[in-house]
Amino acid sequence: MGLKLLVNATEDFTGEFRKTANTQAQWKMNDSPSGDDTTLHDSSGHARNFTINGWSGTTASTRAGKLGKFFRFNTVNPATEKTHLRATNTGDFFTELGKRIVAGGWIYPTTYSVGTTFVPIFSTRSGPGNPLFYLSLRSGRLRNMLYDASGTLIYDVIEPDPMGVVLQNNGAYFIGTVIDLEAKTVQSLVCDRSTGDVFKTAIRSFTGELNPSCTADIVMGMYADSYYFAGGFDDWFYETDSNLTIDDLEAHFLSGLLANGADVDSSVDAISNPGSVTLKQTDGVYAESGVLYTRILDLGEGGLAGEGKIQLVGTVDAGITSISEVKTRTSDSLEDVSFSDWEAVGTDGVIQSPNLRYIQIQMTLSTTDTSMTPELSAIQIYETPKAPYSKLGYARPVVLSDGGIREAVLENAYDIIVTSELNGSDYLEFSIPFKDGKRSYLDNEKKLQITKDIYRIRTVTDDKGEDGKTVTSIYAEAAFYDLAYSEKKSEQTYEAETAEKPMAYALQGTGWSVGKITVSTKRSWQSTDKNALSMLRTIQSIYGGDLEFDNVNKQVSLLTQSGSNSGAVFAYRKNMKSIQRVVDTRSLVTRLYAYGADGMTFASINNGKEYVENTEYSSEIRVSTLDCSSFTNPYQMLEYTEMRLADYSKPSISYVIQVMDLSVLTGWEHESFGIGDVVTVDDKDLGIRISTRIIRMDYNVQEPWKTVIELSTKLKELGDSSASWEKAADTLSSSDLLDRQEMKDLVVNNHLLNSRADDGFSYWQNSGFEVDGENGASGNASFKCVGALNTTKTLSQEVYPATRSSYTVSASIVTENLKKGANGRVGIELIIEYEDGSEETRFVELY
Secondary structure, X not given: OEEEEEEOOHHHHHOXXXXXXXXXXXXXXXXXXXXXXXXXXXXXXXXXXXXXXXXXXXXXXXXXXXXEEEEEEOOOOHHHHOOEEEEOOOOOOOOOOOOXXXXXXXXXXXXXXXXXXXXXXXXXXXXXXXXXXXXXEEOOEEEEEEEOOOOOEEXXXXXXOOOOXXXXXXXXXXXXXXXXXXXXXXXXXXXXXXXXXXXXXXXXXXXXXXXXXXXXXXXXXXXXXXXXXXXXXXXXXXXXXXXOOHHHHHHHHHHOOOOOOOOOOOOEEOOOOOOOEXXXXXXXXXXXXEEEEOOXXXXXXXXXXXXXXXXXXXXXXXXXXXXXXXXXXXXXXXXXXXXXXXXXXXXXXXXXXOOOOEEEEEEEEEEOOOOOOOEEEEEEEEEEEOOOOXXXXXXXXXXXXXXXXXXXEOOOOEEEEEEEEXXXXXXXXXXXXXXXXXXXXXXXXXXXXXXXXXXXXXXXXXXEOOXXXXXXXXXXXXXXXXXXXXXXXXXXXXEEEOOHHHHHHHHOOOOOEEEEEOXXXXXXXXXXXXXXXXXXXXXXXXXXXXXXXXXXXXXXXXXXXXXXXXXXXXXXXXXXXXXXXXXXXXXXXXXXXXXXXXXXXXXXXXXXXXXXXXXXXXXXXXXXXXXXXXXXXXXXXXXXXXXHHHHHOOOEEEXXXXXXXXXXXXXXXXXXXXXXXXXXXXXXXXOEEEEEEEEEEEEEOOOHHHEEEEEEOOOOOOOOXXXXXXXXXXXXXXXXXXXXXXXXXXXXXXXXXXXXXXXXXXXXXXXXXXXXXXXXXXXXXXXXXOOOXXXXXXXXXXXXXXXXXXXXXXXXXXXXXXXXXXXXXXXXXXXXXOOOOOEEEEEEXXX
């Protein structure tokens, strides 16, 4: 996936002119002039500011419009007001004319400007020295005049009546002129905002040479202290040695018509904080919502090279502010009528509109707290080149550039195996002749694509055999393996959080983002993982579900169950070549010891035994020890040990079958299968008819009939360490049954916070209890309640326990002179809320 377009300039959101390297001045008119400061600043960086002449005592003002503020003046009597703008030439305005001079901007004429014979707009005729050009209106028609070094007029053209766009009182018009010094031609355009109409003048020639040493000021709205413009100016610019053409000016006008980041009538604001978009603020209060429209963006001929995706960059406060409802429309023309209907992007940002040259984007900014606003700083448009192969069977590896562009298809690759595991490994292996012409593309860390998955080459091995043949073997890991090399993650604590927050932190700064999360459980836990990949694996272990990595779009999802019930059936003599059922007791344990922090055992609550036993499968005593050094609670350690022994005390069963992928054949697409899918295996000779999930697959790309899949469970040793990618992520401190951090994360030591009253009633809801600061069981304090007839006293706390099939409630209780009334109860009440929203109440009597 490569970045096609970055949308982050203010002009992308407002529709204003976007300056180029050749822009000599740009006056956006967004200032707030006053009697003390009558400056309209130049935003090009050249400091060629306008000074307002005739500000005080006139109608001159800046007003809100479609492009932010605009300058309006001379609207009562131009002859007496005489307001105009002047940029004083410091001698360098026109020193390098180059190949083209381009000038343009918006005018908002009054009846006076439309009907008066001579109305100046953009002029160099007011000195000092000889002029260069003069742009004006003559009875509402555009007029261009050019001068040579002696001040002689060498070009003077008034557009015919009627002009292609007829100027009206209070209309909004973009006008521009391109003077080509090499071709010696002049062409102008006039564009009407209200209709979208564009009038291009004829291309006309001039003779002679333009004044190459003009030192005159630029004056807008006045000539000879006698002729004036009445109305408004906005967003004017001029360029020398410009690359712009008349078509570029037309594209600028058409592409910005609907952009509303500076529009007075919109509820979004792209002006106040340049480079970002927020909700509009009025008297310190933000709008509740607003729809942003970008300018029309040019993706180039042919549009995107493949699937397109939009990713927003900005800041939101979860549950308060948001940027949502992202939609696009596309066209191969800038004319509004040719655009497709607005379509919402997919949940993962995938563009649903037709793949055409031009695209426009809209989105909704909203807040539930009008003192806060979301902030959009950029829109990133990515493209994923369409893979040359849509199915894994018979595909070939494709070499990609760093930007995701296809460089070569490895047609002569062979022994192509894609190995993938549920919540585990994902890698690609193949060989290619050393003398193959495309061998030169295969360097370490180079990207490879096979169908929709992206891999990175880790090892390149060249072997020469006894027969003299030299072969290159490639081992490449899925793109998500790079997450193991993220910046070091700091220790994080999460209290009753869903998986979204820790996943977002894990991926922070990696270029990856959180995809879809369908696991809704909440967990309180502490992460000590050092990198993104290790933390993601821990999250999956704690919250459950399946991690799914989108290596193309760089997204990680956590799904309740990945894959699907594919309907695929593996049967002997149909698509199953062999089957192996393995019943393994090498890891069988019937007695399991456990030792917690500081050598703690659970003997005191387990009839004096430091171990648990399970002889349901075998009466033979087979002993092992479980490292629970992260545990400080014997009850939870006992529960956890019993849970582990339930797995270790019976054989592990797995099915390994060699199958043929029939889905590569026309008409058999329904027989496709993948990691996580539920499939059916049917073998009458072995008496097997099971539906189970695919947890590992060695897919033979070149010979799909040799694909090997593993179902149900993976064989593993008691002391088996994690897969190689996990070793790279974090070096484990031991090779125990379960590494210490995993135990710590799976079983939080005590779900009740402040359970010993050390912090008074913090975290508790109290009605009638008190804190005894001298008589504690495991600390200095405890909770105390003095009973009273016909009175209910409670102490309660809401907890979010870890995933488990059973739980333990323990407490140290002392009573003194306790007497119950007729309907009195003393005990612990548990209100259990299940994931489906149902509740169950249980009461444990203590007296």
